[in-house]
Amino acid sequence: MRKYEIVLLINQDVPYQGIAVIAKKIDSLLGNSGKIVSSEYWGLRELAYQIGVHKKARYFMLSVQMNPEVVKVVSEYIKINESIIRSAVYAVEEFEKTHSQMMTYTKNLAENVQDSDYIALFPNPVIVKNAE
């Protein structure tokens, strides 16, 4: 089992609830050969440059522990999914113990998400980090 971080840029037309569907689909793809450790929603933010038609996107990050063979399966699903604009899978040595720096930025954004909403959207096995 190795540690990976999956970052997804999701189309802003997809409702906020649609992200949970993607998270659950990835969780089911992993099966026994991996698990989602935590997830972070960075909110709807402006892109640094235009990607195709898109000027904004919803950022979503998953910290995943999985076997290297499953990476192909997951990245294939991400490729096929039309609502995902761009994605990246990075192998990391260790996960961050607290929430990442990005969450403090999202706190300042207008579209802030309540903690209770967040927990309702991503129940177990997707463990939610506290966004303090």
Added chain:
Amino acid sequence: MSENKKKPLDFSELKNQPTATEDNVGDYIDVDFDDNYGDLKLRKEDLDKLSRSAVALIKHRGKLQLFNRKSVATPINDINVHEISYKNVGLLKKFLTLGNNIISSRITSATFRRQRVLKIAIKRARELALLPYPGQKQKNDNGFNS
């Protein structure tokens, strides 16, 4: 090689030295400082106290110009290496020029390891449209600490 390395220069020590008279002007060299220090006459014997590059400047121009330089960016060597990641966009922005190029380690005095980690982090952030590529317009986004 180690003897030729940069030696620390104590300005206060140099200031206390006897001033040049009309007889022995030849033994001294004019040194132009910042406004903080003012002008200073430096004895030729004290050249050893200066850095190698400063001595080379004196030989080239016959005159030395010293400036009270400050580091441009935040001291990256004080930051924990694990903090430098593509998620820490506010930090990474400090190491980009106005044209969104990465500032070289010559200026930020970053160690080889930190510069390598920083390079990877910035390129990952660019891939995810968190940071712009060089030559792209800069935007005002309130989400980042600058």
